[in-house]
Amino acid sequence: MVEKKINTVYDVVCPFCGTLCDDLEVDVNIKENLVVEVRNACQIGTKKFFSSNPSPHRYEKPLIKDNGTFKEVSWDEAIDIAADILAKSKRPLLYGFASTECEAQSKGVELAETLGGILDNTASVCHGPTLLAEQDVGVPTSTLGEYKNRADLIIFWGSNPVHAHPRHLGRYSQFVRGYFRKDGRNDRFIIVVDPRNTHTAQIADLHIQVNPNEDYELMNGIRAMLRGVELDAKMISGIPIEKIKELIKILKECKYGVIFFGMGLTQSLAHHRNIDTAICLTRELNDYTKFLITPMRGHYNITGANTVFTWNTGYGYSIDFSRGYPRYNPGEFSSVDLLMRDEIDASLIVASDPASNFPAASVKNLFKHPLISVEPHHTPTSENADIILPAAFAGIECEGTAYRMDHVPIRLRKVKDAPGECLTDREILEKLILKVKEKLGE
Ligand code: SF4
CATH class of the missing domain: 3.40.228.10 (Dimethylsulfoxide Reductase, domain 2)
Incomplete structure (x- = not known):
């Protein structure tokens, strides 16, 4: 019998923009775990699938900055240090969540509530x-x-x-x-x-x-x-x-x-x-x-982030848990405004790159304080982080749910495994929640 080299996955959903096209066909080299062909997607969607392949731009192991350079550490060590930063922070910011799946977004809400922090998504700078x-x-x-x-x-x-x-x-x-x-x-x-x-x-x-x-x-x-x-x-x-x-x-x-x-x-x-x-x-x-x-929503699951945050807290973005219950006030609790006023003392950025599109003065303040980046590949934000937790691409390397721009929920498909030691965003956030709770004595 001839060994099958290429696996074709049909009806794949594109995890790039809010159109969430659900008719893609993706060929995967099974032995090498590589995307080799994408049919039906536009150029930007196609590029995202290929960018999931191992490359010098992809993180595969947890990294911690030591004297200005990153060194590889175990997951246990990375989670412990990240949880320590978050648990000790008085006003942590949890931001991003537009390019990940709903189950991970829900864990982000749980972590923000546990920390009494600020929870925000990219809607605060778009819709x-x-x-x-x-x-x-x-x-x-x-x-x-x-x-x-x-x-x-x-x-x-x-x-x-x-x-x-x-x-x-x-x-x-x-x-x-x-x-x-x-x-x-x-x-x-x-x-x-x-x-x-x-x-x-x-x-x-x-x-x-x-x-x-x-x-x-x-x-x-x-x-x-x-x-x-x-x-x-x-x-x-x-x-x-x-x-x-x-x-x-x-x-x-x-x-x-x-x-x-x-x-x-x-x-x-x-x-x-x-x-x-x-x-x-x-x-x-x-x-x-x-x-x-x-x-016309941009990031593929920003509608999901607004929806998941709303069903958990009553509000879609710019949420403050510092009083033990959710408060909502865009302009006061939105990330750019908080950063411009230098009101946060640590941040966890999930599946997002604020350093590329926030005002320079706010990015300077973001970099001033401990920064944890949950990210699959090199970005200006992750390169300036203190800890990088390498993530699988949702919708390519793990399943999940995403909401199209018209609020129709669509199940994302997995087409290949994540490289190296990458975990899904949801798994990373679950580990952080457990560790933070342990450190807070909960
Ligand atoms: S980037 Fe948007 S339009 Fe292009 S294939 Fe993906 S979902 Fe469709």
Whole structure:
């Protein structure tokens, strides 16, 4: 009998962006435990699978910084020192959790509560304003499957899926054929609202080139005109009134519209008030037709992090356990604000790289205090950590659950084993919880 060299795993879920494509096929060299081929994924998804293969960039053993250089240690030693740092800390920050699975996120909540620390995820620097707005005014939304089958008008507002969610267009929103949209792209009208002439704008039917930071004014102008108000301005946010009238006609005449919005809306001036207004506009359009709204979530399981944190604590991010119960106050307990005020004295970063995208002044303060990184490969954060706990890639080297951007939970598949001594994020956090409890005498 010929020995099987390649194992093909079907219906693999891509653990990269919030689209969570679930139709990948991955070939694995069984003997060498290597990903050798990925089919159906986009370039960034494919790259993530290949980056799980052993390389000089991959951590395979626990490391501790000793006189400025990392030395390998046993898991017992690494967990003991990491737990010691956390147990002695007065205000530890636990941050990240967007690129790992729900079971690990749940353990992160348990550890933060045990420590009386701060618990935060990457929503505090991306779609936190979306959560705030949804808490304020609710949200009329649906699933990507519904949009695929029904939507004939798609608006990308402040998002550029050609780069950030490449297969979203082919699977759910632009080129795909749906049950009621049999002609695919020809059955859909695509609008992009963006100050930049993005690649998504270049393949749209209509580009509304709004002035930077003036989305709020444009949306409220549309809302007023929808109600029949005659505005005396000739332009709103750089868009001529006549063009806005044409846009409103398109919005009212569609059968089923959807707004997909991104960080162009959440992180520009007005922040959560932008989203609040976008949701209200969506709701008001339902006086004329069917209209819904969905955020384009970036990291593949940031929706899961918000969901798991909420079902455990009542809040989606920026949570403080220092009084023994969860308190929520973005701006006070969000990571960047805490770090800018230099209010933390140790940190545990799980599956995230804040050093690459936080403001430099906050990163300086992050590096000033003991830093533990749970991470599969080299990042600016992990390279500046005091302890590195090497993790398996969730969704490639272990199973778990993740929530797609539309809140649909999907089971991640394992395609290969993790190299070296890597453990899963969940296993690492379980070990830390046990050790911290032991040190705290619980
Ligand atoms: S669109 Fe996102 S989930 Fe789909 S293959 Fe690309 S990176 Fe992965």
